[in-house]
Amino acid sequence: MKSLSSASPREAAANLAILALLILGPWAALSAGHPFYVTLATKAAILALAATGLHLALGLGGLVSFGHAAFFGLGGYAAGILAAHAGSGEALILGWAGSREILTMILAAMGLALLAALPIGAISLRTSGVYFLMITLAFAQMIYYFALSWPAYGGDDGLSFRRGIFPGLNSARPLPYFWICLGALLIGLALFQILRASRFGTALEATRQNPQRVEALGIEPFGLRLTAFALSAMMVGAAGALFANLNRFASPSMLSWQMSGELIVLILLGGRGRLLGPTAGAVLFVAMEHVLGGWTERWQFFLGLAVLGVAVFARGGLLGLIAGGRRDG
Amino acid sequence: MADPALEIRDLRKSFGALRATDGVTLDLRPGEIHALIGPNGAGKSTLIAQIAGGLRPDSGSVRLFGRDVTALGAPARARMGLARSFQISSLAGEFSALRNVMLAVQARAGTSFRFLRPTRGDRRLTEPAMAALARVGLADRAEVPAALLSHGERRRLELALALAMEPRLFLLDEPMAGLGAEGSRELTGFLSELRREAPILLVEHDMDAVFALADRISVLEAGRVIASGSPAEIRADAGARRAYLGDSS
Incomplete structure (x- = not known):
């Protein structure tokens, strides 16, 4: 069953190194008296979760959505709105005055992302390729401008709130909050791997490779794709809730098309089709933002160069470069 | 008749x-x-x-x-x-020959919306798939990605997919x-x-x-x-x- 195994030994070693960096890095930084690095690592973990979510649609299903910021931002606003109502005591819905529980916020974020993803996916998935990309972008932009112009929750100022609470951990402090986000990432990665190995994942990956063959076998690609799109949106929504909690702020920029592009870049940078590709991309992205951003405001120029380099020289991304060889089937 | x-x-x-x-x-x-x-x-x-x-x-x-x-x-x-084969072989190229046929088996069973159990080592998929591969003489090529099979082998894999659909x-x-x-x-x-x-x-x-x-x-x-x-x-x-x-x- 070698061809079905998910990782070569070198890729497994690279995976281990990435996770070790992510887990031990913040702990070491804090011991050395640099709590700021904990926040950086938290951001990397959250972006990794969001990119892993997009990877479900883009990597397994071949659905290049340019509108996943919609679900990231909706997740962020779900968290912010629940927290704002919990703060003011004003009823949100059916006499319920929101919640300060991070877990509740995540559930609400996933629910809201699902509600948005079903109609968006059902319409967008009637197209493919560039048209799919443009129509998902259009939906995300609609939600973006709606958030900008809706004054009840801050409009273009965004929505500030106090970070939510978590059972048994003081989530207001950097390190415990990092553990929460890292835990969420590990759960997301496990779900990705389980889905990929399942019958659903097999059929979904087959629709990416050859939809004609899948149809000839008696499977409708549409249902598989819509399911993947919705699951993907829910994971990205959960990441959005964590991101807003990290910043104590739900901002319209979370909904912007730049955010959608960033998520795609994370996947391409790290290595599409590999379990930890999006995570590697997120770690690299946050590191570049911090190091290069310290030298120049125009650090994204170098990000552009990196993406260009990956596109021309290393189609498998960072992990492809390290692990080498074909990605698994 | x-x-x-x-x-x-x-x-x-x-x-x-x-x-x-x-x-x-x-x-x-x-x-x-x-x-x-x-x-x-x-x-x-x-x-x-x-x-x-x-x-x-x-x-x-x-x-x-x-x-x-x-x-x-x-x-x-x-x-x-209705099982068809294509004039130009139409397969999931990244998947092994076995995994292609396993897909046909799960399509026949109508179980593509199962999310948890891994297909790998699932004998309800592997056994009928291996049987179909054996009938077309591809049993020893089961682990080879479809894209790396020879032209003749891909033609036979097409046939194995059709067989697996019963x-x-x-x-x-x-x-x-x-x-x-x-x-x-x-x-x-x-x-x-x-x-x-x-x-x-x-x-x-x-x-x-x-x-x-x-x-x-x-x-x-x-x-x-x-x-x-x-x-x-x-x-x-x-x-x-x-x-x-x-x-x-």
Whole structure:
């Protein structure tokens, strides 16, 4: 069953190194008296979760959505709105005055992302390729401008709130909050791997490779794709809730098309089709933002160069470069 | 005699001024191999696409096992028991041969919306898949990605996918293409046995194979069936000889 195994030994070693960096890095930084690095690592973990979510649609299903910021931002606003109502005591819905529980916020974020993803996916998935990309972008932009112009929750100022609470951990402090986000990432990665190995994942990956063959076998690609799109949106929504909690702020920029592009870049940078590709991309992205951003405001120029380099020289991304060889089937 | 497995009535399909299918009527009876021959451009591929469900006819009807399926898409027809092979191998290239066939097994079982249990080592998938691979002689190539198989091996993997669907009707589009004399002979023997499991509509250019296998032959030219009958009748038909058999006498 070698061809079905998910990782070569070198890729497994690279995976281990990435996770070790992510887990031990913040702990070491804090011991050395640099709590700021904990926040950086938290951001990397959250972006990794969001990119892993997009990877479900883009990597397994071949659905290049340019509108996943919609679900990231909706997740962020779900968290912010629940927290704002919990703060003011004003009823949100059916006499319920929101919640300060991070877990509740995540559930609400996933629910809201699902509600948005079903109609968006059902319409967008009637197209493919560039048209799919443009129509998902259009939906995300609609939600973006709606958030900008809706004054009840801050409009273009965004929505500030106090970070939510978590059972048994003081989530207001950097390190415990990092553990929460890292835990969420590990759960997301496990779900990705389980889905990929399942019958659903097999059929979904087959629709990416050859939809004609899948149809000839008696499977409708549409249902598989819509399911993947919705699951993907829910994971990205959960990441959005964590991101807003990290910043104590739900901002319209979370909904912007730049955010959608960033998520795609994370996947391409790290290595599409590999379990930890999006995570590697997120770690690299946050590191570049911090190091290069310290030298120049125009650090994204170098990000552009990196993406260009990956596109021309290393189609498998960072992990492809390290692990080498074909990605698994 | 039982209902025909496939019944096409007065099927028509035009692309602009080109009448690719111009009133085709034919059927496929249980237990038989019905070969469809004709020169390039005769409209065989268009007809196959309308039978499989990838292309809607302008008029006419397609019935599978007595049921009108003209309005149904390819997946629905596949679920009714129609298994097709493609003229150019159509596989999931990144998947191993085994995983391709396992996909066909899970499609047959209708279990593609199971999210938790890994397929790897799932014997309800691997055992029927390995059995299908063994029947086409690919058991020792099970772990090779489909994209890395040789041309002949990919043709056989197409057949294994069709077998794994446990179909009630085979629609085989030039299964001999590019196989060479030895491969064609092997496959001829195999298809001859296969007709006992389900009837076969065979589109094929290899005339030795067609005349060895077919119970009936229909000759397609310019979108029309110009002759239809037993191999002996087709050999004797002047129109069929002109159109396809390359006989100028």
